[in-house]
Amino acid sequence: MTKPPESYFPADYRSGRAAFIEACEEADLGVTARVHPTAKGPDGKPLFIDVATIGAREAKTALLLISGTHGVEGYFGSGVETGLLREGLARRAPKGAKIVVLHALNPYGFAWNRRVNEDNADINRNFVDHAHPPANLAYESLSEFIAPGSISPAAMKKSNARLRNYAREHGDFALQTAISAGQYSHTDGLYFGGSHMAWSAAMLKDVFVEELAHVKRLIAIDFHTGLGKTGAAEMITEDLPGSAAYARAKAMWGGLVQSSEAGESLSAPLTGTIDAAVAQWMKGKELTFAALEVGTAPLRDVFGSLRKDNWLHTRAKPGHRGAKAIKREIRAAFYPDTAEWKRAVWAHAQEAIDAACTALA
Numbered sequence: 001m002t003k004p005p006e007s008y009f010p011a012d013y014r015s016g017r018a019a020f021i022e023a024c025e026e027a028d029l030g031v032t033a034r035v036h037p038t039a040k041g042p043d044g045k046p047l048f049i050d051v052a053t054i055g056a057r058e059a060k061t062a063l064l065l066i067s068g069t070h071g072v073e074g075y076f077g078s079g080v081e082t083g084l085l086r087e088g089l090a091r092r093a094p095k096g097a098k099i100v101v102l103h104a105l106n107p108y109g110f111a112w113n114r115r116v117n118e119d120n121a122d123i124n125r126n127f128v129d130h131a132h133p134p135a136n137l138a139y140e141s142l143s144e145f146i147a148p149g150s151i152s153p154a155a156m157k158k159s160n161a162r163l164r165n166y167a168r169e170h171g172d173f174a175l176q177t178a179i180s181a182g183q184y185s186h187t188d189g190l191y192f193g194g195s196h197m198a199w200s201a202a203m204l205k206d207v208f209v210e211e212l213a214h215v216k217r218l219i220a221i222d223f224h225t226g227l228g229k230t231g232a233a234e235m236i237t238e239d240l241p242g243s244a245a246y247a248r249a250k251a252m253w254g255g256l257v258q259s260s261e262a263g264e265s266l267s268a269p270l271t272g273t274i275d276a277a278v279a280q281w282m283k284g285k286e287l288t289f290a291a292l293e294v295g296t297a298p299l300r301d302v303f304g305s306l307r308k309d310n311w312l313h314t315r316a317k318p319g320h321r322g323a324k325a326i327k328r329e330i331r332a333a334f335y336p337d338t339a340e341w342k343r344a345v346w347a348h349a350q351e352a353i354d355a356a357c358t359a360l361a
């Protein structure tokens, strides 16, 4: 029996995890839990990355689904994964293929409604050589206005004026790139890629070695929210038009495919991404990777919520009286909690996975 798709979307990390595990049990799938060594949720309880696998262990073709790379974006991916399992994903794995479903790659961010992890690090910027991280000179020049020391209306007005100046001079997309490409110098800033390999990054590698090292052909979908028109979708690839991987993605997902490296996408070109890391691990084999990005709110509101949340966690005194409102705002910016939005993004995810399963067969 299928239920209305909006019923699959969780209210928080803890209930999302419970629903995922229950759906796995119902489908007779084992779940491997990797417990976070230090971080706990707001409820004081441990945090986990959970992985379920469907199909033959030694399969040479596979589909990998990842949710919660960006914590608070995990409501979408968690709901999709649980819903797919509920609706018979386990019976749909093509013969000889396996499906690896990873729940909550960044459980800290999911549980605390943050886009980043316990060290303020963005997991999808974390896969770099931390001894020689990429430079982001534009961020450097704007850091105090992107992540201001105060979020008082006067301070924000001044910061926003400086950012607007930059956009006037270089264009809106250049400002978006400066802010979001990834930076490795300001630990208390936005889109900080971390100063060492994050636990989540190490665990992803671990899952890959454990489950996917033998695979010759891999399709991977990483679920994200926050860019684009509310309820709209884009399949973001880092492969360039003209490459075999880009052609495969286009054949599978059609017009939704946009290359961030070629400037087609709503996303800026990024550093230290999961896409690039998995491409490294799959060297010499066939990889088709896309971030399924669904829109939530205007970019201005999304950035605004991130700046306030970053301020709250890196600069505010404990018990700040605006904390609850800031947390509500960031959750809403990445998770429009309406049936209409959930149905729209569920449909995008379902189509993307249907196409991937067909391509794997």
Ligand SMILES: [Zn+2]
Residues within 6 Å of the ligand: 070, 073, 223, 224, 225, 226
């Ligand atoms: Zn994201």
